[in-house]
Amino acid sequence: MSNKAPRGVRLVIALAGRRNAGKSSLINALTGQDTAIVSDTPGTTTDPVAKHYELLPLGPVTFYDTAGLDDTGELGELRVKATRKVLYRCDVAVVVLGEEGLTEYEHDLLEAIREMNVPHIIAWNKADLRTGIMDGTAILPGGEAVPLVHVSAVCNTGVDRLKQMIIDSAPPEYRQERLILGDMISGGDLVLCVVPIDLAAPKGRLILPQVQVLREILDCDAVGVTVKEREIQAALDGFREKPALVVTDSQVVMSVAGDVPDDIPMTTFSTLFARYKGDLDSLVRGASAIDDLKDGDTVLIGEACSHHNVADDIGRVKIPRWMGQYTGRDLRFEVYSGHDFPEDLERFSLVVHCGACMLNRTEMLRRITECGRREVPVTNYGVCISKLQGLLPRVLRPLGVVP
Known part of the structure; x- marks a missing residue:
């Protein structure tokens, strides 16, 4: 076992x-x-x-x-x-x-x-x-x-x-057990999980944060319904009551936010993991540094696991593209995968880390602490994407955090 x-x-x-x-x-x-x-x-x-x-x-x-x-x-x-x-x-x-x-x-x-x-x-x-x-x-x-x-x-x-x-x-x-979303839902609640099929995930499987969230929903005696992003409206129309929470993959947070009424709490898997595996407040503060980036700044993309680079990779392609569009700056990006983390952190203007599903919380917290010691702001994929899409306040609202 x-x-x-x-x-x-x-x-x-x-x-x-x-x-x-x-x-x-x-x-x-x-x-x-x-x-x-x-x-x-x-x-x-x-x-x-x-x-x-x-x-x-x-x-x-x-x-x-x-x-x-x-x-x-x-x-x-x-x-x-x-x-x-x-x-x-x-x-x-x-x-x-x-x-x-x-x-x-x-x-x-x-x-x-x-x-x-x-x-x-x-x-x-x-x-x-x-x-x-x-x-x-x-x-x-x-x-x-x-x-x-x-x-x-x-x-x-x-x-x-x-x-x-x-x-x-x-x-x-x-x-003592740490909760991903168990303190946000109760027995009998309906939770809608929006899970686009991630090309980086092994065939026939969901990515780990999605699996862990679904398991915790069941452990809380709540009802979990899983759909792809194109099926949200049909799912909402078919429910007799509003979901207590919608959890979506960060990559489609913009389209999901357009389909989910504002009175229904909504967050992302990666934002939940920012709290579960790290220090959410620190990662939210780190996202604010995106507004201060300048031409020529270098951003570190931290990946907890090594994987084959797919055509529209979230960390290597999408986040750099969205950040460039948001800031209008000419930025440089470097990727570090697995347990490798650069010793010369000071040369980076920002660290954007993945959800850390393959790291234990101690290692993720130590990375956050090391960035703080070097005075380098750090955030994670989900928080960063929500910031770039203008949705961070809404995504943080169910977690009781104000950006």
Whole structure:
């Protein structure tokens, strides 16, 4: 079951430390499976290895086994960089110590994790080789107290305790359910979903935000009706009562707004995900920066997933076209896909991010925070499109937000 959970709703747990600290053995002990290759040879793990697991009561999680942070040489530097990328998008970091305990490598690592504001735990592995040990806390040079547990991947000692510490360290949203639209509808309500067939979606499937919204409608005991954009009027005429909410794909928000009376609440899938996966207020503020763009400014289009570029791609074609028409400016656009996010954010005048259905909320919030730290405004596809179409106030109204 955990293998079928969307990547964007999984808690991500990264195990990091020096080579031969026993990270691979520990991830095998945590999952109860031989997921990672184990060897006494330092540097066996060269690239991050992911393992899906059901960690109750949190639900589906992904454990990442990473390369040693003391890896050497040109390839070693690339492996360390890959490890730090995993840490950047994780929800909980487990720093694994070997026999030597806390060294300069771990102190530097813990400092970097603290700066990223990632909850973290120290797991001192190979407890079977030590005597007179007790769990507790490690006091770092700056005075920070970090939870510490002694474990033995070989003897399975302390593994259950480490699992509990991971559960306790998880961000609040993983211990309490976040709602996409469940706080906006009630049992028995009628919700109309407008779903044009997206050419970028795999054949025979809807895109993930649409599926998740439909599932939540059912979970709320409401009635979900799904139509394409050309069938809205027929659907409205056939209802005995007005829908409590209309949710549309952002790409057709203009035409849908013309068909849906103003007294019926209307929003977009991507705007719902701006709240569900990020910080809606920040993304709305970021959209206002569109009005300040100048000739020659560069806009970053951030895509959470890599996909084949279709003829009328929303991020690569439509948004640049609509933004050029709206601003009347000669703008440049660059696209970054997947987990790649540029380190030189300062050279961008605006970041327009996708709905982040394939990112967990921690990674999306961290991207928003990083943009704020660099003083680069950031918005998302749905909010941006509604702004460009002059419909942002209406789209935000059901969510109680004023642009």
